[in-house]
Amino acid sequence: MAKESLLQYVCSECGHVESKWNGRCPECGAWNSFVEEKAVPKAKGSSAVSPVMDDSVRKLSDIPIEKSMRISSGMEELDRVLGGGVMRPSSVLVGGEPGIGKSTIMIQMLSHLSSSADVLYVSGEESPSQVRMRADRLGLDSSHISVFCDTRLEALSEAIERVQPGYIVIDSLQTLYSASLPSLAGSPNQVRACCMELSLLSKKIGAAVFFVGHVTKDGNIAGPKIVEHMVDTVLYFEGAESGLRLLRASKNRFGSVDEIGLFIMDSDGLHGVKDPASAFISRRTGNEIPSGIAFTPVIEGSRAFIVEIQALVVPAKGSLQRIYSDRIDSARVSRVAAILERHAGLMLSDQDIYVNVGGGMKLSEVSIELALAIALYSSRMDIPVPMQLAAFGELSLAGEVRPVSFAARRMKALSDMGFTRALTTDSKDGFHVVYDDVHDIKQAIVSAFKARKY
Template sequence: MAKVRTVHSCTECGAESPRWQGQCPQCKAWNTLVEAVVEPAGANAARFAALAGSTGKLRTLAELEPREEPRTPTGIEEFDRVLGGGLVAGGVVLIGGDPGIGKSTLLLQALSLLALHHKAIYVSGEESGEQVALRAQRLQLDPGGLQLLPEINLERILAALKNERPRIAVIDSIQTVYSEVLQSAPGSVAQVRECAAQLTRFAKQSGTSLIMVGHVTKDGTLAGPRVLEHMVDTVLYFEGDTHSSFRLVRAFKNRFGAVNELGVFAMTERGLRGVSNPSAIFLSQHAQQVAGSCVLVTQEGTRPLLVEIQALVDGAQNPNPRRLSVGLEQNRLAMLLAVLHRHAGVGCFDQDVFVNAVGGLKITEPAADLAVVLAIVSSLRNRPLPPQLVVFGEIGLAGEIRPAPRGQERLKEAAKLGFTAAVIPKANAPRHAVGEMRVIAVDRIEEALERARELEA
């Protein structure tokens, strides 16, 4: 057997060096040399010989017969929603999140349910077998058919998977796995990339549904190379504060389903439980009407959610007023304040402005603009908005109110929860009445403020 040779390549310019150096000898960049395996020329040809029949022929798209991939439900409805209906044979899922947020708990719950009907293996690289068994006992799970492998060596893991041929396998986590052919430590860029590539190759060739757990960095992105996200089929992120009992699982990439799909869970003594009415989490219960509060109907994947947007406008105590947003994009807040001053005559240049999305939800769609503006004006004037009012719509730099996708579904969700009035873009105006809801369609920001003031009265 030929000896495996490794080189160190630069991530900036691609130059190679036989050994590690602090500075790249070509582009002079620091700390960019990463260890990689150099395989013989015929190694890749032999490895992918089995796939040559399906990839080596040139065919037209009309000759191919597309088929729907069969799904394997996990038994947890919210988890299946984020996955697009369940696990796909040969699919690779990467799930990341902050430490202690519930990644291992959710996967252990799902795998214990899947093990009742399918062969499943849980590869634990961070915890011993006794620790995993203790967690299963605490969660009151039935782990009778679940097989456990406490191992971090890649070659031994692959040997066990090839021998057992499970339907579903979990690697917890990919940062703890190492390959003997590389000299770098577990968790390094080279180890993570090589181990993920080998496990993904096994999943595609064997048809095993593979789930890998990934650590995240300080800024919330997956640790290791970004190529890890390109290798897998689905990328899921855990969101939410570890001090709160609610957890959000969002799909950022899914080759077999919709992206930006959201699953809502509540952390209980028996693990994570799906929340049947997520909108109740993101709506505060006030004893009386308060200024600076506006209810937004946002769209997360295929699910409309009602979220309370809170704003606090207070006199600035220094020459540079603060603009702070939690759950919303801060640069967009500065843009909305400029549009509000230019086209509606409402200035906040001497005020501190704080905006928050209740419940820890991160809202990225621009349809939240109108709710943010109404909440800011309500706090500035100290006049509460009607409690049964919902709002959505994007605001342009010219002051126009642009439509939001799936406006009908948003209105139906709000009417189902008892809201009786809505301020929406004119392009989203429904052709037929939505229950007993009063729909107010506007096309300018100044018109939206005027109609909202009439509702206050």
């Protein structure tokens, strides 16, 4: 029986398993993401990743309540996305592209936490002296940070058992490997086994463990997605222009997932953004903004931000219209363009459309549709949107403007940021913002570009 050589193919993006190699993953749609792995035999009895648990049956009331505690990471913005601080014990995945600041934020956090507990920084990518240099460059007190530079899971587990740190950072999960598995470091089996083992171990000793996971295009290295189900909290770092960084929770057992953390990357590390409401707006001088720009208030968790939607409409280069939009779903851009064409008589189907969001925030709220339409109109007609005017509302396929949730909070954010006029429907009074109650896209355009030829 050739059980040893049983091969399987695992998608390094999502962990989907197939018995044959596929060019494209049927589960997540990624191309060339399958890697060959020896199937790990389902262990009977003991397994390298079997949970450390007492399997006797007991009365629920006899089970001691696990003590958990929450402590500040030293960074308000990080605390916010974690749901109010670092939970202990817990396991957290911190994903993002290489170089975006994951190691930086982790070492900043450890430096703060090291004043209250033993902390361990596990580096599989940098030598101890490189880690030290990074901490020094950030001006951090590293005297209480222990560092462990070995990528063997067994050695690491042994060290953790011995030191019993309160907080552990694994940088990165993809560099670890267990000798008990035949596959290479970074393969789906290894990444999952190491994550599982260390999560269980940290629960056992009551520690919080943070796994740094690189999001890469390299199909040979498993992405952080494949371990999302194993951890309590999943955070992703998104980068943007001008050093702005967004930290977003996509899963959180201990808090809400709609909060975002905003940071600025400086030479001395990541700092929380002081004035978040305006972080996404570029400061302009003069009394006109360029055409193709419209402002809209968006709600993220407990906060409101004003964002700048930029549109550029140019005659199509090919016979087919193309839409380039990374921050707003292209299907939505296409739909709003069709609504403008049908209900406002604005010819767009022979045009290429480029859409961007200032500051790089990804927008998925329906409330941005009216502002997107205004930006497209402004670019196509080359008429700037008046200063201090913002818009929010959903557009129906019939061209109607629909009210959206949190209208009062959006109006307040506009008022706070010095906007004086808002285009929307069914809004709230009581702010220093006049609002034009617009019921359809045609009315909105007439209202926005008043005194201009429609």
